[in-house]
Amino acid sequence: MVTQARQNHIQVVAHRGASEDAPEHTLAAYMKAIADGADALECDVRLTADGHLVCVHDRRVNRTSNGRGAVSALELADLTALDFGTWKGREDATESPDWGDPSLTSVLTLERLLELVADSGRRVELAIETKHPTRWAGQVEERLLQLLGRFGLAAPATAEDSSVRVMSFSARSLHRVAAAAPTIPTVYLMQFVSPRLRDGRLPAGARIAGPSIRIVRNHPAYIERLHRAGHRAHVWTVNEPADVELCAGLGVEAIITNRPRQVLSQLGRP
Template identity: 85%
Template sequence: MTQARQHHIQVVAHRGASEDAPEHTLAAYMRAIEDGADALECDVRLTSDGHLVCVHDRRVNRTSNGRGAVSALELADLATLDFGTWKGREDATEVPDRTDPALTAVLTLERLLELVADSGRRIELAIETKHPTRWAGRVEERLVALLDRFGLAAPSSAGESTVRIMSFSARSLHRIAAAAPTVPTVYLMQFASPWLRDGRLPAGARIAGPGIRLVRNQPGLVDRLHRAGHQVHVWTVNEPEDVELCARLGVDAIITNRPRQVLSQLGRG
């Protein structure tokens, strides 16, 4: 793929290597690191007792053997649940090792940050805040505090940040930009708003995050965003033809459930 080799495209593991292991589990993120992903993507929600956990849905019903809204449960409640068995019931290529319950237990953002810190190589994090939520404002407050504790709320000595915050909510990104102005922010989008015609993003957003369907339908959007000075990170890119399209358009990051396959297609496997 000659086009792909003309520029570096960051490969971001969506909810970890979530095609091969249950999403948002330690197993999925360990697999993504082994596969060579440049960055890890996760969603965060706030428990009723104030812990940030990596769970996509508002409720735990789909991805665990429990029921209920994350915001109404304490971390101790979530810790009793299995977040991995469901994957074996579907089309998983691998079923996680059940001998280590920690691999498929609820994953806190704090534990994921520890995993990245202990990885021995540079791995970036793309953290998505989920909305709407009953904890509006508190999610961003707790998130910035946790990043600050890990030394990630400010750029490194080289002036580069290894973490970025993503959201479909412009208000959430505005809160992040106000609390941690050096942390890059990604505005996620499914549809083309009128102001996108000239590549503008909402105040507080520094990177564009269009979905692959939007990129397919409006490939010229990538160039408009680049001309406006924005990086373009596309989600969720799993099919080879979509990887090829993103490479041809010169996107800056591909967010995928299949980091190993995408890296291979880009000539980095």
């Protein structure tokens, strides 16, 4: 039985916003996540050809827009002209869904997302995942820290004071962030646990483990090993009630989900 006190300490992170209900990585999805009560917002960032950080998961825009091409080869003006909303639900609908104001489903810059969080009226944290092709090695992290600096978020007094954390599957990316901004927490994302990390260790520069829910299902004892090593566990992407219960029972510190409202409800939080 998971105690209410333990459930209250689990941070609920909206994966690409409230992405089950609204198109991922759009203003609509993040506004919905904030309204639903999410503790934090997760986003992926990529660098455009003209140097803007935009919230797009895939290397190419084909899946989530009516355009084609790699984000890194397109300028912000090119992306702004695309529709990032009507793909959502079109497989099950006879006509394209109407998301209202087109600005809610146009490409979202990280700057605009930071403005949304700043204006939210409550503490909402950000979990920012860096994604970049080799051609932008180092530049994504550099631009990210510059932008966080403009919002006064690049140099928290301590990691506990930070309302932003940087996540990546790349240990090198996290090392760059840790070297330049040592008080910003970093999360090492994992699709599998390499043999050298099975004892709960993390690569240099990483402070928090980000295992997939598949890892947690197959190796639940790994969470205890992480905790023994002094690391927190932020698990992705947790949507099913049984998986939420598993994570809560294991004492993970954060659940990253497409369904923030449902997870909050399951944890007994209004």
